[in-house]
Amino acid sequence: MLGLGGGQMQLLDGDGHVLYRSSRLGNAQFPKLASAADQISYATQETGRNRVRMAWQTVDLRGLRFTVQVAEAMQEFDESLAGFRSVLLILSPLFLLLASLGGYWISTRALAPVDRITQDARSIGIASLSSRLQMPRAHDELHRLTGTLNEMLDRIDTAVRRMVQ
Numbered sequence: 001m002l003g004l005g006g007g008q009m010q011l012l013d014g015d016g017h018v019l020y021r022s023s024r025l026g027n028a029q030f031p032k033l034a035s036a037a038d039q040i041s042y043a044t045q046e047t048g049r050n051r052v053r054m055a056w057q058t059v060d061l062r063g064l065r066f067t068v069q070v071a072e073a074m075q076e077f078d079e080s081l082a083g084f085r086s087v088l089l090i091l092s093p094l095f096l097l098l099a100s101l102g103g104y105w106i107s108t109r110a111l112a113p114v115d116r117i118t119q120d121a122r123s124i125g126i127a128s129l130s131s132r133l134q135m136p137r138a139h140d141e142l143h144r145l146t147g148t149l150n151e152m153l154d155r156i157d158t159a160v161r162r163m164v165q
Contacts, residue, residue, distance in 0.1 A: 008025055008070060008071040008073075009068065009071070010069050011067070011068055011069075013064070014064065014065035019066070025071070030069045039058075040056070040057045041055065041056055042054065042055050050073060050075055051078065052074060054070065054071045055069070055071075113138075117134075117136075117149075120134060121133060121149065126160070129156060129157040130157060133146045133150055133153075134146075135150075
């Protein structure tokens with residue numbers, strides 16, 4: 001029906017007679033739909049494997065009414081969209097893998113202080129009650145928790161020393 005390259009338009013008078021028609025339109029027909037003045041209307045027409053996007057507007061000029069109709073083949077757009085879908089389907093698993101690896105790396109770095117505090121706490125026994133947990137550098141919830149645990153160890157250490165005496 002329509003090929004690529006632009007120049008696909010026609011101009012109609014108020015009675016629907018063609019005043020101008022670009023040669024590229026060939027036998028293609030626009031739908032017989034009217035639009036309100038100053039309102040652009042759109043339609044997509046399927047012609048076999050090809051789609052054509054059309055737009056038209058009725059305008060009033062010095063008391064005369066005209067309809068301007070333009071069309072463009074969607075082949076190039078559809079091919080670009082299909083190419084984008086293919087790229088997206090190919091790259092999506094790669095992006096998902098990269099996001100997963102990045103999330104794992106970030107979570108292990110974020111949880112490293114928790115692992116260190118856990119290991120230190122497990123190493124403290126009755127024979128090593130004077131040991132304390134290493135305070136994290138960041139002054140956050142883990143810092144407060146470690147301080148609280150160290151204070152608890154102080155109280156336990158003091159209580160055990162009194163019992164031993």
